Amino acid sequence: MTTSAATPAGLLDIESLDRSEIEAILERTRFFQPQGDENFRRLETLKGKSVVTLFFEASTRTRVSFEIAARRLGADTISIAAQSSSVSKGESLVDTLNTLVAMRPHAIVMRHAASGAPQFLARHLKIPIVNAGDGTHEHPTQALLDARTILDNRPSIERLRVAIIGDIAHSRVARSNIHLLSKFGAEVVLCGPPSLVPQELASLGNGITIRYKMEDAVRDADVVMMLRVQLERQHEAPMSASEYFRFYGLRPEHMALAKPDALVMHPGPINRGRELSSEVADSKSSVILNQVGNGIAVRMAVLERILG
Amino acid sequence: MNSLLIKGGHVIDPATKFDGKADVLIVDGKIAAFGAGLDAPGIETYDAAGCIVAPGFVDIHVHLREPGIEHAETIESGGRAAAAGGFTTICCMPNTDPANDNATVTSYIVQRAKEFSPVHVYPIGSITKGRKGEELAAIQSMKEAGIVAISDDGNPVMNARVVRRAMELAKSLNLTLIEHCEDLNLSAGGDMHEGVNSVRLGLRGIPSASEDVMVSRDLLLAELTGVRYHVAHLSTWRSLRMVEFAKSRGLSVTCEVTPHHFAITDDDVSTYDSNYKMKPPLREQNDIDAIIDGIVSGAIDAIATDHAPHAGSEKMQEFERCPFGITGLETALGLSLDVLVHTGKISLMRLVELFTTGPSKVLDLPSGTLAPGATGDVTIFDTTTPWTYDVQQSFSKSRNSPFHGRTFHGGPIATIVAGKIVWSRTWGLA
Secondary structure, three states, X not given: OOOOOOOOOOEOOOOXXXXXHHHHHHHHHHHHHXXXXXXXXXXXXXOOOEEEEEEOOOOHHHHHHHHHHHHHOOOEEEEEEHHHOHXXXXXXXXXXXXXXXXXXXXXXXXXXXXXXXXXXHHHHOOOOXXXXXXXXXXXXXXXXXXXXXXHHHOOOOOOOEEEEEOOOOOOHHHHHHHHHHHHOOOEEEEEOOHHHOOHHHHHHOXXXXXXXXXXXXXXXXXXXXXXXXXXXXXXXXXXXXXXXXXXXXXOHHHHOOOOOOOEEEOOOOOOEOOOEOHHHHOOOOEOHHHHHHHHHHHHHHHHHHHXX | OOOEEEEEEEEEEOOOOEEEEEEEEXXXXXXXXXXXXXXXXXXXXXXXXXXEEEEOEEEEEEOOOOOOOOXXXXXXXXXXXXXXXXXXXXXXXXXOXXXXXXXXXXXXXXXXXXXXXXXXXXXXXXXXXXXXXXXXXXXXXXXXXXXXXXXXXXXXXXXXXXXXXXXXXXXXXXXXXXXXXXXXXXXXXXXXXXXXXXXXXXXXXXXXHHHHHHHHHXXXXXXXXXXXXXXXXXXXXXXXXXXHHHHHOOOOEEEEEOHHHHHOOHHHHHHOOHHHOOOOOOOOHHHHHHHHHHHHHOOOOEEXXXXXXXXXXXXXXXXXXXXXXXXXXXXXXXXXXHHHHOXXXXXXXXXXXXXXXXXXXXXXXXXXXXXXXXXXXXXXXXXXXEEXXXXXXXOOOOOOOOOOOOEEEEEEEEEEEOOEEEEEOOOEXX
């Protein structure tokens, strides 16, 4: 049933990782967290290794985060924005990758708009592949950095009530987080318009429930994770932006229902006034910027595990 | 014309309910007799000891891609794959380029088949012009040119009024109307069966309802028009229930299932291997259970492959970008033996029926019997010997099979068309 996370030890998804593997990455991430401060010294762990970031979908934040992580470990990085290269000329994914492999990188970090694209490549290539987001499937390093951010603020994930709100069906961030949180024994509450939160999501793991009202979802929550509204998916749930914000946007009155010190998270970039209000985004419960910082540390841990 | 004496086999002939040791004599391309201890001096003998000898298998649902898409398959290559799969008769769907929507294309296919195919090929004409679902195709002219049914396979006819008019015409011409049942609005954008797996894999779903809605519409129209109506590649348990209901009310309704729809489920999509992508999509275990029950009970009339070759360059892509469909001619019998017969679900007699008299009745074809006077088409197969499918050795021009490397227990041994051995496991193609 599970997809193999193990090409030559790449990272394709959270679903096929077991809890101890995830814990090892999260623990190692702590070691890299101080690297962001001014005393940072470039490490030589991955000296002589080259990492290709191959992004078939634009994402400056994730790509730069991976590149900084790789460089801090001493690796060389080569960045390829595939949507502007030969891919748009009709070259197949396999051909593009074969070309890259001929350049002999040590790992490929890839983002692709098609679910399963990294799994597809992993079957054809003998190079570790790190999934930096595939279609509407998974975004494993995002879930890892989210878990690290929670653990920076809570002693354990177990039994935390985590509400994930928005377009769950089309969110790779949500899927990876659901798997991770469920493996760690959290109580996961999913919430959004019905057509974007199909019932089948409840069978992705243990402890998952579905609510269609924000108030029910955020009540007593320890963590509220908001998802970015993806305008290109709106045809699946015709709903105006104002209607969406009214029923599924996170506002201070919702946070009043959550636990007093609840955390607000968002994978970014945020749409103020669309999925969350400015008051919430800038409130002290917001750990959105901590997430960004943890992104680099967690990606260092992942790259070290794969290439170190 | 060819003559052949097939000696020492175990003959199974559903048309006459014969099930026992017998010889089959073909003289000048026609079945002359079958019975014990036949002797025919001067006629070539084929030793079928240890094998099942059956009427030639009929596949009423294949895509031969000719004219227009010859890089994926031709009438010749598809015909050869059919022979290697034990089929002596195949019916090809009209989604060629141009579509088989007029007598010129029909005649072209008939002519090419005569010249290049080792097995009989009957074309199926499209229901509408260009398979666009709007204006009726030149159905009467195509009938004169040799079509045996009409279908817009791949493209369901979404407009109920158009289907109704096509059904009325088909009935007057004694043609079966075959529908690929899929409500395109419900299935739009979908890549696999909608369910837990599609949600888990982040792939867009094709709900069972997209098939069920269309089957229900068509059954109502079939009753209205009295047409002989056939559901192609039925894949859901609800559609089967509706077909059973229609049959119980005496409607002239039939259905087929493909081997992949009773052999594998949407769990297999987990690897994002595009060889598991087809329409209808692989469904769930409860659908498979219902389909197998329907095969046992007789509610399902035929096994058909929906052999759908696609060139590697098209199929070897991201799951959501590759075309739908898999090849199936060479693996159909092996899968059916393993899933249906070796598990004790059905007898060999029923299996042979699903490949012979069953599909022949659906389209009112003369094939599928060993009765004296019938064309000398015979399929010889074995029910035990393990063999492993190597898609690289396929006679098809395409390689899009999910069954590469799978070991089957029993399969085709020799295929005889009008008294000529066109393929045998030992010698290959004639």
